[in-house]
Each structure stands twice: as structure tokens, then as C-alpha cells.
Amino acid sequence: MSKKTIMLCCVAGMSTSLLVNKMKKAADAAGIEVNIFATSVSGFDEEINSKKIDCVLLGPQVSYMENELRDKLGNQDIPLRVISMADYGMMNGQKVLKEAVELMQ
Amino acid sequence: MTHKGIWQQFIDHFTRISIKIGNQIHLRSLRDAFAMVMPLFILAGLGVLINNVFFPLFLKSTTLINFQTFGNLIVNGTLNIAGLIIAPVIGYCLARNRHYKNPLGAAIVSLAGLIVVMPTTLQALPVAGKHTVEITGFLSYSNIGVTGMFAGIIVGLVASELFIKLSKIEKIKINLGENVPPAVSDSFLTLIPTIAVIALLAIISAILFVGFHTDLIKLITTIIQEPLRKVNTSLPGFLLIYTVGNLLFGFGIHQAVINGTLLDPVLLINTNKNMQAFASGEHVPYIITSVFRDTFGMMGGTGSTICLLVATFMFSRIKPSREVAKLSIVPGIFNINEPVIYGYPIVFNIPLLIPFVLTPVISLLIAYAATVLGFMNRTVVLVPWTTPPLINGFLATGGDWRAVVVQLISFTVGVLFYIPFMKISEQVILRQQKN
Structure with a gap:
């Protein structure tokens, strides 16, 4: 199985990058090989078109864009989920990573 | 209850x-466009900071003015062309948000459209003179810069919107037949919409210049930008x-x-x-x-x-x-x-x-x-x-x-x-x- 890529997305890609760091630590600790990165909603198109992405997670502050971004994924089989407010606030990298891994299975 | x-x-x-x-969609494109051009304005801030706060700390008179050329040039490339930059960028963002496959085409039309509505004659003050003179053949920073930002936004949105709409009408596409390479026929696809949009803006502008001695930039600024800005700010x-x-x-x-x-x-x-x-x-x-x-x-x-x-x-x-x-x-x-x-x-x-x-x-x-x-x-x-x-x-x-x-x-x-x-x-x- 090739290395999977998870993309996190929020308004400016700033606060999701905090969560990315926590998720990377959790992945290292659990021995999971995975690429994780953060971007802004305006950078969404470019990333989707230029990289092979296996899972998209949205910050709760951009949950209102869920449908629109899902449309942009078209018929590609890429799971997209909004991170829960509680996990996002507590920057619970371990739990968010676990859910992402489940989504990609 | x-x-x-x-x-x-x-x-x-x-x-x-x-x-x-x-x-x-237009407001969203506006937001995307501003996110895209923001680094330039932050750069302008840096230039202003160096020029007007840092240099005056240790420089004086002519030396200071010579050094300040540095920041002035940065202002020229950022604030003074703010309207010129925002027009194609917003055209691009709108096209992208409309899932139009040639966003660069929309950007080009927006830019051309903005230049078309610019006044053909300007009142200018010569460097050593006291009275303004009428000049032609120039674009002024006041029209393509910060004051023209809103005009850039409106013209960019209108031009690209029209362009995208017209591009989707099958009847006015130029079809060159199957033997023509796709890249060549693609370049003709946008030809009629481009001509139509630019021509329309040119007609409106010409009527305003000749008949009313005004221009679209002035109208957008006074009728839309200033009232909106005054209320919202x-x-x-x-x-x-x-x-x-x-x-x-x-x-x-x-x-x-x-x-x-x-x-x-x-x-x-x-x-x-x-x-x-x-x-x-x-x-x-x-x-x-x-x-x-x-x-x-x-x-x-x-x-x-x-x-x-x-x-x-x-x-x-x-x-x-x-x-x-x-x-x-x-x-x-x-x-x-x-x-x-x-x-x-x-x-x-x-x-x-x-x-x-x-x-x-x-x-x-x-x-x-x-x-x-x-x-x-x-x-x-x-x-x-x-x-x-x-x-x-x-x-x-x-x-x-x-x-x-x-x-x-x-x-x-x-x-x-x-x-x-x-x-x-x-x-x-x-x-x-x-x-």
C-alpha cells in the first residue's frame, strides 16, 4: 500500500497547520506512515489538481463550504469530513488522525 | 414555543x-481575489515603513530623498497599480469559481476591459510647472492605483461575467472543423466573446467621454465606491x-x-x-x-x-x-x-x-x-x-x-x-x- 495523503483545510490554513503538527506526532508515535498538510480554502483547487490526496478534513469554521468543496472533488472517490468542534478546539491530533485513517479504509 | x-x-x-x-459567487470571488493580492499590499507596507520611519532616523534632506526612491518604487509596483492588479485577478477568481475552464482568458478580458474604460486625456501637473496641462497617451496612477481599485473590481467582475456567459453560447463559437489542431481551435473559441465584451465597454466609454465628458472610472468611484465606503467604514x-x-x-x-x-x-x-x-x-x-x-x-x-x-x-x-x-x-x-x-x-x-x-x-x-x-x-x-x-x-x-x-x-x-x-x-x- 502506498503512503496516504491527508489534506486539512481552513480559511487561511493557519490553525489547521497547528492540528497537522499534532497529527504528525500522533502518526509517528503510532508508527503510521502518512503525509499530512494544511491549506487554505482558496488553495483547495490547486492542491486537488496537483496532488494525489486520499482524504480531506475541514476545520469547523469552514463547515459551510462542505457541499461546495465536495462538488469540486467531483466523482473522485476522496472522503471529505468536517472535524468536530471539540476535537478541533482541543487540537486532538490522535483522535482526528484515527478518524482519518478509518475514512481512508 | x-x-x-x-x-x-x-x-x-x-x-x-x-x-x-x-x-x-461574486462576493466569494472578491474575497479570493483579495487573498491573492494581499502579499503585495503587505510589501507596500514594508516599503512605506522603511521609507518613512526607518530612513528618516539617520538620513536627512537630499540623501534621504535619494534613499526614499527605493520605497517609492515599491509603492509604484504595489499601491499605484492596485486597480490594475485586482481586475484580472478577480476575473480569474470568478472564472475559477464558475468552473470555467479558461480562467486566464477571463483575466485577460478583465484587464483589457479596465484599460478600455480609462480616460483618454488627463490633467497633469508638470514637475517644474504651476498649471495643469492636458495630456494624452498616458495612464495615471490615480486611475489604475488605489483610487481605481473599486473600478477594477467592478469592471473585472462585469467583463469576466459577460465573457464567461458569452463563451458558453454554442452558436457564436467559431468551429474550424476536425482537422485543425485542438490548441488552434481553442484560441478561436474565445474570440467572439472577447471582441463582444471589449467592444461593449468601448462603446459605453466612448459615449461617456464624447457625450458627457466623464468616464466609467469616475462614475463607479463616485456613484458606487464612495457611498459604500462611507457607510461601511x-x-x-x-x-x-x-x-x-x-x-x-x-x-x-x-x-x-x-x-x-x-x-x-x-x-x-x-x-x-x-x-x-x-x-x-x-x-x-x-x-x-x-x-x-x-x-x-x-x-x-x-x-x-x-x-x-x-x-x-x-x-x-x-x-x-x-x-x-x-x-x-x-x-x-x-x-x-x-x-x-x-x-x-x-x-x-x-x-x-x-x-x-x-x-x-x-x-x-x-x-x-x-x-x-x-x-x-x-x-x-x-x-x-x-x-x-x-x-x-x-x-x-x-x-x-x-x-x-x-x-x-x-x-x-x-x-x-x-x-x-x-x-x-x-x-x-x-x-x-x-x-
Whole structure:
């Protein structure tokens, strides 16, 4: 199985990058090989078109864009989920990573 | 109907309407376009800072003027072509949001369209002269720069929208047959829409020039830009829109949905005009600018939550709250506060929603009063919104230490204001735990 890529997305890609760091630590600790990165909603198109992405997670502050971004994924089989407010606030990298891994299975 | 039912209904309606506004395609394209060009304006801020604050520290008279050429050139490449840059970028963003496959085509039409509506003759003041003369064959910074920003936005949106619409009409596509290479026939696809859009703008402009001795830039500026800017950047208009945006964040949706569309464009025009005036040593026109809002109205992020963090460190007896505060303090210094908003949580937490929405209003009023009373300088430099509080106040006002004092006062008031509501919030949590 090739290395999977998870993309996190929020308004400016700033606060999701905090969560990315926590998720990377959790992945290292659990021995999971995975690429994780953060971007802004305006950078969404470019990333989707230029990289092979296996899972998209949205910050709760951009949950209102869920449908629109899902449309942009078209018929590609890429799971997209909004991170829960509680996990996002507590920057619970371990739990968010676990859910992402489940989504990609 | 129960009381809670009404509250829930309010939240649902409010959120739905806000999202509808924020997702409106032209407003969304506007927001995307501003995000794309923002680095240039931050660069302009840096140029202004070096030219007007740093160089004068150790240089004088002619040497100073010679050195300042550096910053003036940066201003030429940023603020002075703000309208020229925004037009194609917004055309590009609109095309992208409409899933149109040739966004660059839309950008080109927008740019060409903007130039078409420019006046053909200008009144100019010669370097050594006293009287203005009429010149032709030039574009002026005042039309393609900050003053022309709104015209750039409108022309960019109209031109690209028309272009996209026309491109989708099958009947006017030029079909060259199957033997022609696709790349060649693609270049013809957009030919008629391009001609039609540019021709239409040219006809309108020609009628305005010849028949009415005016131009589209002037009309857009006086009829649309200035009234809108005056309402949205007046003290009550500004505070009202900003508060609505912040309230939305209290319900979990990012405030940029409202503020990025209704407030940021006009506030940024104010910031840019201030920067330009400061750079050329003229009177700085505005108190309320985008950087004024960022510096005094969102210390530690939306809702000035750094005040809540400090209040928590001082007085909180609840362990999870203190944990969140510890987790949030470092990002908070850089004005990133999603951990506080979702983790504390502030979202849907009525006692904390009150200071979350009102602390920025109080801070902004303090800063506004301080500026009006002449206690501190107006904001003249665009600093990135991630610049930590106190440093951003100093830089934004062109190195005025009194702005830092104003920030410290606002911060102290903010902490005091957050404390009672934080206590109420903790009471609620403790009571819930007991039950």
C-alpha cells in the first residue's frame, strides 16, 4: 500500500497547520506512515489538481463550504469530513488522525 | 414555543443568511481575489515603513530623498497599480469559481476591459510647472492605483461575467472543423466573446467621454465606491458589520464570511489610501482601516481572546479551561485563536459570547477616541494580521509608541470585561457537572 495523503483545510490554513503538527506526532508515535498538510480554502483547487490526496478534513469554521468543496472533488472517490468542534478546539491530533485513517479504509 | 426554541431558530436563520451572503459567487470571488493580492499590499507596507520611519532616523534632506526612491518604487509596483492588479485577478477568481475552464482568458478580458474604460486625456501637473496641462497617451496612477481599485473590481467582475456567459453560447463559437489542431481551435473559441465584451465597454466609454465628458472610472468611484465606503467604514456601520461577523464566529462559522466580503474590500481601500498619503507626506485621511481593525479589534484573534486567556490564567478554577488556555496562548500571540473558540469553548456558550462580541467593540472605541483626541497616530502601514499585539500597534502607526499604550489600556479593559463572564460560564459548567 502506498503512503496516504491527508489534506486539512481552513480559511487561511493557519490553525489547521497547528492540528497537522499534532497529527504528525500522533502518526509517528503510532508508527503510521502518512503525509499530512494544511491549506487554505482558496488553495483547495490547486492542491486537488496537483496532488494525489486520499482524504480531506475541514476545520469547523469552514463547515459551510462542505457541499461546495465536495462538488469540486467531483466523482473522485476522496472522503471529505468536517472535524468536530471539540476535537478541533482541543487540537486532538490522535483522535482526528484515527478518524482519518478509518475514512481512508 | 420554549425560550430555547426561539434562540435556536435565531441561530439557524442568522447562520443560514450569513452563509448565503458569504457564498454569493461574486462576493466569494472578491474575497479570493483579495487573498491573492494581499502579499503585495503587505510589501507596500514594508516599503512605506522603511521609507518613512526607518530612513528618516539617520538620513536627512537630499540623501534621504535619494534613499526614499527605493520605497517609492515599491509603492509604484504595489499601491499605484492596485486597480490594475485586482481586475484580472478577480476575473480569474470568478472564472475559477464558475468552473470555467479558461480562467486566464477571463483575466485577460478583465484587464483589457479596465484599460478600455480609462480616460483618454488627463490633467497633469508638470514637475517644474504651476498649471495643469492636458495630456494624452498616458495612464495615471490615480486611475489604475488605489483610487481605481473599486473600478477594477467592478469592471473585472462585469467583463469576466459577460465573457464567461458569452463563451458558453454554442452558436457564436467559431468551429474550424476536425482537422485543425485542438490548441488552434481553442484560441478561436474565445474570440467572439472577447471582441463582444471589449467592444461593449468601448462603446459605453466612448459615449461617456464624447457625450458627457466623464468616464466609467469616475462614475463607479463616485456613484458606487464612495457611498459604500462611507457607510461601511463609518464608525457605526463598521462596528455593526464587524459585530455581526464576530457573532457568526460565536456560532462556529468563521467571521470572514461576513467581514471578508462586506468589510475588508472597503477597509483595505482606506488602509491603502493612508499608506499612500503617509508615503508621500500628505495628510492621512482615515481613522478606520483594515489594519486599525486588526490591531485594536482582534488582539490574539477574533474577539480579542488573549484577554480571556489572561483572565483564565489569573482567575480560573476549572482545570480543562486552564489546559485550553495553555494550549492556546502561543498561537494566540500570533492572533490565531481557533483552539480557544472551539476548545474553551466560546461557540454556543452564551455567557462568553457576550464579551467575545463586545470586547472588540470596546477596544475599537477606545482606539478611535484616542485617535480623534490626537493621542495616537492614524494607522498608516499594513502589517500582516499574524503580527503579535503591541508589535503590530507600533508598526501599524508608523512607529508610534503611544499606540502600544492604547493597546495595553484596551487589553486591560478587555481582561476586566471578560472576568465576570468567564466566572458565570464556570458556574454553569460546575452546575452541569453536579447534575
